[in-house]
Amino acid sequence: MNAVQKIGSFMSKYFAFIVILVSLIAYAAPGAFVWLGAYVTILLGIVMFGMGMTMKLRDFRVVAQQPAPVFIGLLAQFLIMPLAAFVIATIMGLPPELAAGLVLVGACPGGTASNVMVYLSKGDVPVSVAMTSVSTMLAPLLTPLIVYLLANQWLPVGAGDMFLSIVQVIIIPIALGLLAAKFLPDFTEKGQAALPLVSVTAIILIVAAVVAGNVENIATSGLAVFAAVVLHNGIGLALGYLAARVTGLDETKRRAVSIETGMQNSGLGAALATAHFSPLAALPSAIFSVWHNVSGPALVSYWSTRGAKKEKE
Template structure:
């Protein structure tokens, strides 16, 4: 029986604000980046707040996780494995090839490889939902790639970028544990022992995430404004190429593995959209402000490209979903 719209629970203020903030997120980040380039001074004070902001965002991710998000690891192990392998093979390899081909400045090269070696970004889950993709698979990929990040990200950066600048793999590991694993663990504990409080807080997390990422972009772009004005077009081109290859090869890998269309969309978006905020924070902490620039630009661009791709796919229901609906109607 269909549910009449009048019987649905009213949308809460938090949910409405979060939905609006999410819809405008790409433009908000784009505007923030532009402002920070041309008027960097007021935002330089945000630099020391990058790590705390990222920890708050990861805390929100931890509070949204449920047991069902981990159960998919067993139910959809092949799809999840394909997605995570693509995440940590396609992007780092592409990043390394781009910086090698273009012979970028060492700091920029390290920044590109760092953002390419980061785990999937949480915005990918929203984009997958809008694209009519497999949201459960997307959330599982984000979770697993994030939990693997303390090991894989430092090793990949050490292996691929060690020839450009000294890489403190142990320091990167500890920073990722601090920024990612500890807040997620705290979020899970809060979900377990204070569920009512978490239900209230989670409703506001989309807005908190939008504000947090926007502040991170302001801080990173302001700290590298001179570099952006000097060589921003080249870095932007590299970021567009990295993101585009990730989206394309992520979809291709899922298709070769025989995954359904909804899963292909999820893998494509998940591989192409990185946790650029984490990469920016690590770059500023362990390298130079210039090394954080690719991640800052990536944060702006992948939200724009992800929104465009999600908009395209949202108007095209996956063929297998149409067939399943037709079969149910015939039955």
């Protein structure tokens, strides 16, 4: 393993701690990071290009081979998370920007880190990868529509403009990544070694940019947003698992659906909120980026402990 891979592995392993540390630094010295706000879209595009380089045709074949768990997972993804965000924002009486931002991150597709969490939890990885891939491809249509239906009461939502933004920062970079993988295999093979480092760094910089742009807002509303995000993520993980259980899926698929439902592409949420709402609306996505990388490993540890206990019995 070369130096880049070692650094990437280290940053992926301790991502939550690193992003919390960088967030604290950005809060204490916002001037050093606030300029990154202009590059959030580019940073997310880099992450999506890397995702495209790793995507394979077999990721979508799972949909034909195992349509039920993927379909159930997608329903959970695009129903549970947005509706939970809407209910939480309404009950907590969040300010319009924060309410819309919470709904926005709830309407985003699954995050790529979810696949790693499913693998570590001994869940169904092919189903997890298929859910991430398909939900990402559906995002240009479903994310703007859901945000318009649920958040338009708080802030004006330009669904058409949001559709174009998602195509620009998600679909086009992924398509370029797929083309690179097909026509430049040597470049892709060498580039994949650096992908964890590049992706993690990009997400950390996005979070730092949002934190630096919201220093005053964090001081006044940070605790409420954190509570809303923790509750939102927990509901997604729990109801995702319950939905899979009620529909008769086995344990490995329940874990996949649970994690896919609860872990969002919060980088996309931050980019869309910054571009179409306000820096404050991006705050729920930034906090989500940190928190779901804490709750995900915690859930994996719980399942591992429970599995070891059952084997012992």
